[in-house]
Amino acid sequence: xxxxxxxxxxxxxxxxxxxxxxxxxxxxxxxxxxxxxxxxxxxxxxxxxxxxxxxxxxxxxxxxxxxxxxxxxxxxxxxxxxxxxxxxxxxxxxxxxxxxxxxxxxxxxxxxxxxxxxxxxxxxxxxxxxxxxxxxxxxxxxxxxxxxxxxxxxxxxxxxxxxxxxxxxxxxxxxxxxxxxxxxxxxxxxxxxxxxxxxxxxxxxxxxxxxxxxxxxxxxxxxxxxxxxxxxxxxxxxxxxxxxxxxxxxxxxxxxxxxxxxxxxxxxxxxxxxxxxxxxxxxxxxxxxxxxxxxxxxxxxxxxxxxxxxxxxxxxxxx
Amino acid sequence: xxxxxxxxxxxxxxxxxxxxxxxxxxxxxxxxxxxxxxxxxxxxxxxxxxxxxxxxxxxxxxxxxxxxxxxxxxxxxxxxxxxxxxxxxxxxxxxxxxxxxxxxxxxxxxxxxxxxxxxxxxxxxxxxxxxxxxxxxxxxxxxxxxxxxxxxxxxxxxxxxxxxxxxxxxxxxxxxxxxxxxxxxxxxxxxxxxxxxxxxxxxxxxxxxxxxxxxxxxxxxxxxxxxxxxxxxxxxxxxxxxxxxxxxxxxxxxxxxxxxxxxxxxxxxxxxxxxxxxxxxxxxxxxxxxxxxxxxxxxxxxxxxxxxxxxxxxxxxxx
Numbered sequence: 104x105x106x107x108x109x110x111x112x113x114x115x116x117x118x119x120x121x122x123x124x125x126x127x128x129x130x131x132x133x134x135x136x137x138x139x140x141x142x143x144x145x146x147x148x149x150x151x152x153x154x155x156x157x158x159x160x161x162x163x164x165x166x167x168x169x170x171x172x173x174x175x176x177x178x179x180x181x182x183x184x185x186x187x188x189x190x191x192x193x194x195x196x197x198x199x200x201x202x203x204x205x206x207x208x209x210x211x212x213x214x215x216x217x218x219x220x221x222x223x224x225x226x227x228x229x230x231x232x233x234x235x236x237x238x239x240x241x242x243x244x245x246x247x248x249x250x251x252x253x254x255x256x257x258x259x260x261x262x263x264x265x266x267x268x269x270x271x272x273x274x275x276x277x278x279x280x281x282x283x284x285x286x287x288x289x290x291x292x293x294x295x296x297x298x299x300x301x302x303x304x305x306x307x308x309x310x311x312x313x314x315x316x317x318x319x320x321x322x323x324x325x326x327x328x329x330x331x332x333x334x335x336x337x338x339x340x341x342x343x344x345x346x347x348x349x350x351x352x353x354x355x356x357x358x359x360x361x362x363x364x365x366x367x368x369x370x371x372x373x374x375x376x377x378x379x380x381x382x383x384x385x386x387x388x389x390x391x392x393x394x395x396x397x398x399x400x401x402x403x404x405x406x407x408x409x410x411x412x413x414x415x416x417x418x419x420x421x422x
Numbered sequence: 423x424x425x426x427x428x429x430x431x432x433x434x435x436x437x438x439x440x441x442x443x444x445x446x447x448x449x450x451x452x453x454x455x456x457x458x459x460x461x462x463x464x465x466x467x468x469x470x471x472x473x474x475x476x477x478x479x480x481x482x483x484x485x486x487x488x489x490x491x492x493x494x495x496x497x498x499x500x501x502x503x504x505x506x507x508x509x510x511x512x513x514x515x516x517x518x519x520x521x522x523x524x525x526x527x528x529x530x531x532x533x534x535x536x537x538x539x540x541x542x543x544x545x546x547x548x549x550x551x552x553x554x555x556x557x558x559x560x561x562x563x564x565x566x567x568x569x570x571x572x573x574x575x576x577x578x579x580x581x582x583x584x585x586x587x588x589x590x591x592x593x594x595x596x597x598x599x600x601x602x603x604x605x606x607x608x609x610x611x612x613x614x615x616x617x618x619x620x621x622x623x624x625x626x627x628x629x630x631x632x633x634x635x636x637x638x639x640x641x642x643x644x645x646x647x648x649x650x651x652x653x654x655x656x657x658x659x660x661x662x663x664x665x666x667x668x669x670x671x672x673x674x675x676x677x678x679x680x681x682x683x684x685x686x687x688x689x690x691x692x693x694x695x696x697x698x699x700x701x702x703x704x705x706x707x708x709x710x711x712x713x714x715x716x717x718x719x720x721x722x723x724x725x726x727x728x729x730x731x732x733x734x735x736x737x738x739x740x741x
Binding site: 125127146147151367370371374375376407410411412414415418419420 | 444446465466470686689690693694695726729730731733734737738739
């Protein structure tokens with residue numbers, strides 16, 4: 104499984120490699136939440152999101168021969184750039200499978216980190232099949248976005264750093280997509296402080312983990328329609344859910360409108376850029392905070408890769 | 423005059439009171455500038471701008487009797503909120519003179535810090551006359567935005583912190599309005615490293631300090647038309663210019679379009695919010711960096727109080 108020591112070991116590997124991101128506070132936010140809130144700002148992480156932590160942790164454990172053959176991942180999001188950058192830093196060639204209609208900016212960013220981009224047709228192709236074929240033909244190691252204990256251990260270092268900096272917390276709020284960030288974070292947090300309350304945050308339309316926790320088994324949902332594109336999973340991971348069913352105490356759901364309000368608050372008051380998924384745990388804290396002023400709440404702001412044009416679209420005034 | 427020791431003394435007063443703001447770096451920016459760039463992020467300062475440093479330094483030196491009578495300032499910008507917050511923290515009543523048509527958000531923010539707002543009519547009134555009358559009638563101490571050595575010493579702590587954190591720099595780029603921030607910064611920087619190049623940055627339309635440095639005396643210009651509303655001075659301060667004529671090595675002018683591009687870069691790549699004046703030294707570094715890759719350049723990002731609606735206006739795509 105996964106232990107606090109695995110997260111600590113990942114932290115050692117990431118030292119001096121990943122950014123130790125700042126912890127932000129805001130008295131206005133404290134008033135809204137009715138609590139003392141500590142924000143772990145992973146939008147300042149390399150590639151603009153926590154994903155770098157897990158990717159680097161896994162790739163740094165590969166053998167010299169595996170590094171030489173290279174790695175492959177399929178993603179059009181932050182995981183793609185995380186794998187590309189981590190591979191380059193470790194001297195491994197990276198191949199990223201992306202849809203042929205992926206935004207030019209994402210393709211360019213991934214290539215900018217030195218990765219080769221392999222395209223598939225979103226309507227007729229199967230990216231996982233293409234990725235697995237490439238892996239087999241070229242001997243590449245597959246780097247999954249969350250279904251891997253090394254990925255989860257890496258992501259958990261965000262929570263470990265937060266707790267190391269601010270000390271014990273009563274509660275930790277973490278965005279949930281496939282479940283890797285919260286699995287690693289919960290392992291670290293409950294390993295240090297068994298009584299900490301782990302609250303996952305999902306977009307209202309993408310509540311696969313909430314339903315799965317209620318059912319006691321993994322539940323599949325329709326492809327979620329939400330602006331939180333980093334949390335569009337249809338079913339929790341098998342490995343991540345195995346951890347999360349034990350360690351996650353509850354799920355809060357946030358609406359797209361609440362997410363946009365949290366992004367605007369982050370821009371105006373915190374002076375930072377958050378992508379929709381990066382703002383879900385903040386939204387949860389703003390709109391459904393504990394309202395117990397002595398309580399100490401940690402919040403993971405998971406990423407900031409929204410892009411100005413998309414941010415303008417999302418924050419356009421509506422009648 | 424003003425010495426490095428004055429800035430150090432201000433730093434002692436500000437310890438644990440002002441935020442020690444982070445220093446950000448970006449390899450993309452380094453490539454654009456052809457230099458190693460260190461960004462001092464004063465958008466994360468209390469009230470969202472460096473102005474808090476000077477206001478607190480001056481108010482903290484008042485006598486118990488002066489504090490009890492209170493302070494007064496005239497400003498509709500960051501100085502207003504800086505004085506309001508610093509006064510509240512020190513237990514002094516604050517009166518801020520603002521135009522009666524000032525944006526409700528600024529009035530509310532200033533009142534939110536506990537200040538009394540006195541309105542004047544922008545077209546028929548004289549804010550300075552009103553402020554001086556209030557000062558005389560009620561025995562209030564006037565807190566000027568830059569014409570005061572205590573203000574300059576406080577602002578200079580931003581540069582002092584930056585140099586303390588990153589060590590010697592070849593160059594420091596600082597936004598110039600009335601000249602208080604750069605006067606304090608240059609005093610600190612040249613006090614520590616006499617060979618450092620101090621480059622002021624003004625909006626193209628608001629080049630009163632550039633013209634004054636060229637003429638060897640203070641030159642008055644028309645009210646500048648620029649989006650950089652924190653740098654709309656028509657003439658340098660007498661005290662600030664006395665320092666800047668000795669310590670400032672040059673002025674770079676940035677256009678409004680360059681400022682907007684720097685704000686967009688800050689949003690997309692640095693993941694931070696900058697107001698137009700807060701982005702001028704960044705714009706200068708992006709568009710006219712040293713292009714000497716070994717060079718170490720400090721840049722002060724002076725504030726982040728732009729507001730989402732205004733940011734959307736400024737970054738709207740144009741044909």
